[in-house]
Amino acid sequence: MGKSKSFSASLFSGLALATILATPVFAAAAPSDPSGAETDSDTNSGTSTSTNAQDLIAKGRYVAAAADCAACHTLPGSASFAGGYAFQLPIGTLYSPNITPDKTNGIGNWTEAQFVRAIREGVRPDGAALYPAMPFPSYARMTDEDLHALYAYFMHGVQPVAQAVRPNGIPWPLSMRFPLTVWRWVFAPSPESARKSAERSFPTPELARGAYLVEGPGHCGACHTKRGLAMQETALTAEDGPQYLAGGAAVDGWTPPSLRGEPRTGLGAWSVADLTAFLRTGRNMRGSAFGNMDTAVHHGTQYLTDDDLTAMARYLKALPAANKAEQSWQTDPAATRALRAGGKLTNGQRLYLDNCAACHRSTGAGYAPAFPPLAGNPVVMNTAPDSLIHIVLMGATLHGTQAAPSAFTMPGFGNRLSDAQVAAVVTFIRHAWGNDASAVSNVDVARLRKQLTPSTMQSAPP
DSSP states (O other): OOOOSSHHHHSOOOOOOOOOOSSOOOSSOOOOOTTOOOOSSOTTTOOOOOHHHHHHHHHHHHHHHHTTHHHHHOOTTSOTTOOOOEEEETTEEEEOOOOSSOTTTSSTTOOHHHHHHHHHHOBOTTSOBOOTTSOHHHHTTOOHHHHHHHHHHHHHTSOOOOOOOOOOBOOTTTTOSHHHHHHHHHHSOOHHHHHHHHTOOOSSHHHHHHHHHHHTTTOTHHHHBOBOTTSOBSOSSGGGOTTTTSBOOOBTTBOOOOOSOOTTTSSTTOOHHHHHHHHHHSBOSSOBOOHHHHHHHHHTGGGSOHHHHHHHHHHHHTSOOSOTTOOOOOOOTHHHHHHHHOSSOOHHHHHHHHHTHHHHOTTSOTBTTTBOOOTTOHHHHOSSOHHHHHHHHHOEEEOOOSSOOOOEEEOOOTTTSOHHHHHHHHHHHHHGGGTOOOOOOHHHHHHHHHHOOGGGSOOOOO
16 A cells, blocks of 8 residues: 555555554654545544544554555545556556545445455455555565554545546456466465564564564565566565665666665665654755655655654664675765866866756755755765666655655756766766766666656655
8 A cells, every 4th residue: 555666667566664563652642644534533424433443543544644555545636545546567557546435436345354455465355466566565564453443544534535446557468467366475475474574583672663664564675675587576574685675776767775784875874863854854964855755755754753763763774784895985075176176177067066066065065954965975876876867857856744844846957958968967976075986878868868757757745
């Protein structure tokens, strides 16, 4: 039910973060509902619910928001959870289903057992396999308590919407679902094995909580872990090896970075406070969320409790670097001196002064957290330059959150800079201030420019 960030390229889902552990985390008041769904009455029957039932619905609402259900199942400007979100696949178009409690078009006739099986095992009530756009290999780790609350919320806290979803545009024989059943048997863990993994021993309860949130309902690995030949995640948990969260393949022009301890291209230089601020607001003094991660923060992580965010941050900080040879970033002032001196500048330096320096400064330090630094930024130094090229071509928006309501937009420069000019300025940024990343070619830019369309541009979250 979380949003599929990589589905358009690989049939599988991507970012979203977190639900709740079996240990209650609702001592704090439930966050405001980003979906706008009803929460104070039984919208199916119109009758008032008891205090206990209201508490259960509130918990389920938190689970739904934290798991990013709205991102896949709500079209911008449309009714909450009514479906219709289009996933453009190489084999056709898949539309997300209506998951409101409408009995004709939604899931209003589903029993709780059917609901739980769909989430944990990827099987519909009629026995057909679900497309792995919903990350059931990770959701298999969700606790009974979380799923019970989530079911209560969708059945009694969400407004039914009598909206039929368009049929999937996948031609026969590619539309046959039995291969998905085989894929599920081979690559998806059983709920029993997933639960055993989730209940493994950790040094502290906080690390156990963080592991549950990141590895399970958060399904962070769906974007941040590379995939195998059958497009399965090569690791589902930290138990599976250092490839887990070591960075994913480019999807729609975004390259998910490593969430492990690499000092340059991962989170090695970030503190726990940096991570919690990023997950709460989409920004910190080291970088800003963009693209799919901005959507994940908007729909999900901004609504998590401080304890949850800290647990996730501590778990991520406990993951060692997959690339042990990577050296720490050290600032180099040579680029700053050249920009300030003027005179005989390279094409990339001149383009940077004309288009970038006003916000990101000659030092590359930016004006964080509003305008992120480019010097020492893991996204800038990533082995793959796709994300940086994407932002320069198409721009990006950092949307406001409850804790940081201001929104900031970087305009795209694709309509005014040629492929050669974009390659020059991106190469300068990746080389400058000690970043020392590889150069970008005209071919790299042309490939992404052809791939990116208005539909891949980041829009305001619903």
